[in-house]
Amino acid sequence: MQKEKQKKQNTAAGETPENYVFALDIGTRSVIGVVGVMDGEMLRISAVETVEHPKRAMIDGQIEDIEQVSRIAGLAKSRLEKRLGYPLRHVCVAAAGRALRTQKASYEMELKPSQSIDEEMICRLEAGAIEAAEQQFAPETGEENQPVFYLVGYSVVQYYLDDYPISNLLEHRGQRISVEVIATFLPREVVDSLYTTMHKTGLEVASLTLEPIAAMNAAIPQKLRLLNLALVDIGAGTSDIAISKDGGVVGYTMATIAGDEITEAIMKKYLVDFTTAEDIKMKMSGESEISFKDILGLEHTVTPEEVKQETEPVKRILCKEICDRITEANGGAPSAVFLVGGGSKLPGLCECVSEYLKLPASRVAIGGNNFLMHVSSSDEDVTGPEFATPLGIAVSAALNLINDSFSIRLNGSRAKLFRSGKLTILDVLLMNGYTYNQLISRSGQSIIIDLNGEKKVLYGGHPSAARILLNGAESSITALIKAGDEIVFEPAVPGENANPSLEDVVHFQAPCKVLFNGMEVEIGTRATVNGQPAEPEQPLCARDKVRTYSIGTLRELLKFLGEDEEQAFIINGKPVKPDTALCKGDRIEYAKTDAEAQPAKPEPQPEAKPAQETDAEPPENKVHITLNHAPLSLKPKPDKTPYRLIDMLNLVDIDLSKPQGNIVLHVNGQDAAYLQTLADGDYVDIYWEKRQ
Structure with missing residues (x-):
């Protein structure tokens, strides 16, 4: 009694009562302000003000001109303060029901063998359907451009277990479960415009509900x-x-x-x-x-x-x-x-x-003017149906009929709660703009490539799970909340999407050079991606076709050069088998036949004649070819061996260590191998076939 008496004395002295309720109904035609003070279980109406919009500032209940609406709301506030004799700092508002967006959607989850369905699985299933419903509002925008919606409420149309309708999934087992829901959302810009308008008016939003809920609280017990x-x-x-x-x-x-x-x-x-x-x-x-x-x-x-x-x-x-x-x-x-x-x-x-x-x-x-059951006598006439929404906002906040007045805190700030009834942590998070992807941890996206004719899955990174603390203790999304609860939520961080390069799937042997019949040849691992020569650092994409071939043994080198694999060879002067591994600097030569191994009989030499001192090679001893459309005359090799196609690589601008496409080797218009011998008059073409 002494405390109530002190409150009345403070009010009489012009001080703001601690338990006042200030509600604003921001409508298309006008702004209605209602101030009341709780007196036991009743809300005693102190003052009511209605201010008409001088021009169109609201479109279908949504604020279009923030500056004008804040000015009209401020005018209603100042008139009320003048009548009451004390300042108003906190306000209860409602978002227009006409701004709501409703969407039907479904979602499916696979079950592990013998897995029993628990409440958390059902929550995750419903959250997935809610996310699917929200995505239908803007299906073509990128993740970073997705509009934000606050979940107002949803209802389950039907659960399914292995495609059969079922009323309750709890503790059942099966292969998959699905749900169909109808979800209602409020666009963030509607809420943001309300908060911005109230801030410009010098008011802090104490509670936020929806106009249909406020009217329902006023009209229907x-x-x-x-x-x-x-x-x-x-x-x-x-x-x-x-x-x-x-x-x-x-x-x-x-x-x-x-x-x-x-x-x-x-x-x-x-x-x-x-x-x-x-x-x-x-x-x-x-x-x-x-x-x-x-x-x-x-x-x-x-x-x-x-x-x-x-x-x-x-x-x-x-x-x-x-x-x-x-x-x-x-x-x-x-x-x-x-x-x-x-x-x-x-x-x-x-x-x-x-x-x-x-x-x-x-x-x-x-x-039915249900609000009059909770409103004490007043000089103001508030019995008309036009006062259902503003008085509904006031009564709902005063009697805790809307959850927002419960003052739940989420990550240090007051949470936005739009509907009444039992609420879980999942409900709170979805009502405050968090999405399904932030609640459920997901691995990064994997890709599949074709590696030497076989499918290979390259997996994405591992995710970090969401963390939920309820009043300082670890909790789950199914936990029920109550007035005064404090929720700390750290969203799940998805794993990074697979972003492999060629060297991540192919083991490249370090390249080195060997001598093949006096000619330098680079050996090691080579690879193509979609038919094009590729370097180890080349990025890979889904469905890429990767082919690899290694030049590490004599047999692999002979195959690469187009040589006869049955031909006998020596390495560093010693006979070897075809599967012998090659090392840097190895000298590979044809093994001599028995006939070649016999010392040649000396032939009688004609009497020497004084030689003319000239560097010019007799024209009949030169080899004349056309290389890349340019005539070329070649002196005989010192070892008298024939010229081969690979000898021409040093005469053209081709670097095999830095592929620029597919190498084309033609002799007289036909495909040729590196070791194909050249004859006088041959036409030779060597060039890169550019990648498409």
Whole structure:
């Protein structure tokens, strides 16, 4: 008692009461501010202010002009402060239900043999479906450009176990499980614009909910939500719809027409401006006669019945659109419908809705002012349906009917929570913009290549698992949260995608050179990628075809040079077998036959004649060829051996250690081997065939 008495004394002295609630309903047509103070279990309304937008600053309930909306919200705040005598620092707001995005999606998981399904697996399954639903909003954008959505809520349409529908997966076993969900999201820009607007007004957001939930809290008692009910908040530009069932709000949708349709019909019929048409609409349900001036200055007097008759076609279009959206979101007609918002006061609306939904007239009614059960006497008249949303925001925050007022903290900041009922850590994370990929650790993407005709998988890197602390202790995504909980979340870090190079899959032997019949030849490991010569550092891509060949033995060298593998050879003067390994600097030569090994008999020499001192080789002893279209005359070799194709490599700009494509070797237009002998008059072509 002493504490309550002290609070009242402080309030009387102009100090801000500790338990005040300030709610702002930022609508298309106006901003409504409500301030109340908790008095036991009741919210005592202290002041209400409504400020009209002077020009269009809101489009379908979403803030378009932050500067103007913050100015109007600031005007409502200053008027309230002037009346109350104390400053307002914290505000409760609601995001427009018409900004919600709803999407159906499914997700499937494979099970290990004999694996029992637990709650965490079901959570991961549902999180995967939610992620799939969100991705459908922007399927073509890159990961870094993906828009961020806050999860508002979701409902499971159906679970499947090995393709068979099942109502509960827990503790079952099978090969795979899947789920189909309907998920509702709020774009981040809607939330950000609300926070930015309030910040510019000098206010800190104390709680954030959705307008349909706030209106539901105001109009429909919690105990009634076990029934299948629909709440329709008819505003100026759109009509927000919320569906309750089994004790909670399970679906949201909207109709794109609302009260402005009626106003515009009156403008066209009677040639009046928007303000006059609004006034005529408001008088349809009371006065015996309605007088007004048209845009030409002419006086008119009509009866409410005449206006009702003129607007009847538009009213029926509005009702049909609302009923179609209710039926679509609910899968049929609900048990009852509650209408709130300024547009709900339109005469005959309840009867028209009941007709389209084929419900008894008694099952469609103006919102039941449930909030008055929690509002103490006040000088302010807040009984109209247009106050359902602002008072719903205030009452919801005051009575902790929205989870955001629980003050859950996530990574040191206040978490955004949009719906009521039991919430898990998974719900909190998804409501605050975290994605499935941040919750579930994934290995880096692997690639498959074709290595010498066989499939080879090159695996991505290992991931780092997500870490969750609840009040300082390790926890899981299935843990339930309560008021005051502190959550620390470190997102999973995916493993790096496979990014191999050729040397990661091929063991390259260090290159070196040997002498083959006096000719230098480089040996070692060589490889091609998709038919093109490749260096060890060349990156590999999925489905690349890699072929390798090694020149490490005599047999492999002979095959590479196109030589007869059965021919006898000596290495460093010693006979060897074909599979002998080669080493740097080895001298490889043809082994001499028995006939070649016998010493040649000396032939009689003709009498020597004085030789003429000239370096010119007789033309008949030279070998004349055409190399790459250029004539070339070659002196005989000192060892009298014939010229071979490989001898020409030193005469062209070809470096075999740095491949620039496929090497082309032609003699007289035909493919040739390196050791093919050349004859006088041969045409030789050696060049790189460039890679495509």
